[in-house]
Amino acid sequence: MTTRALHVASELYPLLKTGGLADVVGALPPALIERGADVRALLPGFPPVVSGLADLRPVANLGSRFGAAPVTLELGTLAATGLQVYVIRADELYTRHGNPYLDDDHVPYGDNAQRFALLGWTAAQLAQHADPSWAPQIVHAHDWHAGLAPAYLKAAERERGKPVARSIFTVHNLAYQGIFPAQQFGQLGLPADFFNMHGVEFYGQLSFLKAGLYYADRITTVSPTYAREIQTLAQGGGLDALLRERAHDLSGILNGVDYSIWCPANDAALPARYTSARLAGKRACKEALQKRFGIAQKSDALLFGVVSRLTEQKGLDLLLAALPEIIKRGGQLVVLGTGDPALENGLLRVAQAHPDAVAVERGFDEALAHEIVAGSDVIAVPSRFEPCGLTQLYALAYGSLPLVHCVGGLADTVVDASLENLADDLATGFVFVHFTPDALQGAIRRAFALHARRTEWKATQQRAMRQDFGWGASAEQYLALYRGLV
Known part of the structure; x- marks a missing residue:
């Protein structure tokens, strides 16, 4: 029997992307x-x-909801994949240009609670046949924006006296919890007793993420290690006790890579294509990248790349502290990203002082991200915590050895180039265990040492490129979950 599942999220690549969530929601369905x-x-x-x-057509009129009227539901098709996508048309809530979550001053919109409550509520309406021709058996909600979907399903179940649909809630990053003032609870249309420690209440406020964790039938997160980490006080964001209580309902399923988009053999964004057997194109990509960023055109300089939000979560304060080590050894660094002004300015200052070795471009550019992943020798992902991380998976596919902190999905996907791992043909990158400048510098020194041994470096690149983190295995695990619930 075919399982019908509805994926509920705030973004989906290639329609709208602010982070890795969009890549997952674009590739998993x-x-x-x-x-x-x-x-x-x-x-x-x-x-x-x-x-x-394409082909947007009306499916249902949902009346006046959460301060918006009229609210309608439409169904269209994503040409790239043929995926059918429902869209909530509520112009007062959603027709804003720029960032979907923040205003021009980078402040969250004051009505975000209503904007994303409508998303969860509509998911529950679809489970109750808002579209007469299709209703899901599984509502699969992603991150805090969709966190109220399982709560609305439980409320509908209570009202009807029978289950409406089963729900899965996937945590992509526990640090973003969708927290709003308690007085906004009244606008959500949930039963009064849902505002409770055993419910959506979180330290006197309301949390959309907690609603998802509490009311969903099953919880998943995006790597096995992160599933364990979020049950600890250090990484549980105040929700560790709830997660430990629900440990039997929680599983970690690694995100995958869409190799139709991330493949150096047929990536249109690259100045030259290459494969693990024919790496000459990679050297051309490095040359082009050095030229693009105006750094010294040295083929033997070890080139580190960063494509990231520039935040402390991403460990870029640690990388900034280790930059003298890279420069002293004749290495180079190119950075693409935007974020914390203090980090942006710190990196820009180093770039001004060492224009031959360091270059920074603020902002985000999908094509340039591909060029950096291909042209770098090492891609640095030194995150303090990292639920899954996709950048290191892209780096592996492109033979750019990832340098990562041993947390979350980074720990699950990269094998350190220690002497024993090199001897056993296991190494695919550089892993540091303790989140300290010394530990990161040790990993950087290992990268320089391996780079000096050309034959071993090339063998490690080829091993990295042979890793398979496609969506196949992950999709099978999700399907097994769906079948278990239905």
Whole structure:
């Protein structure tokens, strides 16, 4: 029997992307469909979502909701994959240009609680046949934006006296919890007793993320190690006790890579293509990258790349402290990203002092991200914590050895180039265990040492490129979860 599942999220690549969530929601549903599931997605009607879908047609009129009228539900098709996508049209809530979550001053919109409550509420309406021709058996909600979907499903179940649909809540990053003042609870239309320690209440406020964790039938997160880490006081974000209590409902399923987008053999964004057997194109990518960023055109300089939000979570304060070590050894660094002004300015100061070795571009550019991943020798992902991380998976596919902190999905996907791992043909990158400048510098020194041994470096690159982190295995695990619930 075919399982019908609805993926509920705030973004989906290529329609709208601010981070890795979009990549997952863009790739997982097609991988599930390929394996026989009947999957659709539900998104807020942000302008790029509405303009990016073909054949949009009305499905239901949802009346006046959460301060918006009229609210309608439309269904369209994503041309790139054929995925059918429901869109919530509520212009007062969603028709804003720029960032989907923040205003021009980078402040969260004051009505975000209503904007994303509507997303969860609509998911529950679809489970109750808002679209007469299709209803999901599984509502699969992603991150805090969709966190109220399981709560609305439980409320509907109580009202009807029978289950409406089963729910799965996937945590992509526990640090973003969707917290709002308690007085906004009244606007959500949930039963009064849901505002409770055993419910959506979180230290006197309300948390959309906690609603998902509390009311979903099953919880997943995006790597096995992160699933263990979030049950600890250090990484549980105040929710560790709830997560330990629900440990039997929690599983870590590693995110995958969409190799139709991330493959150096046929990546249109690259100045030259290459494979693990023919790496000459990679050297051309490095040359082009050095030229693009205006740093010294040295083929033998060890080039480190960073494509990241520039935040302390991403460990870039640690990398900034270790930059003298890279420069002293004749290495180079190119950075693409935006974020914490103090980190941006710190990196820009080093770039001004060492224009031959360090270059920084603020902002985000998808094509340039591909060029950096391909042209760098090492991709640095020194995160303090990292639920899964996709950058290191892209780096492996492109033979750019990842340098990572041993946490979350980074620990699950990169094998350190220690002497014994090199001897056993296991090494794929550089891993540091303690989050300290000394530990990071040790990993940087290992990178320089391996780079000096050309034959071993090339063998490690080729091993990295042979790793398979495609969506197939992950999709199978999600399908097994779906079947278990249905």
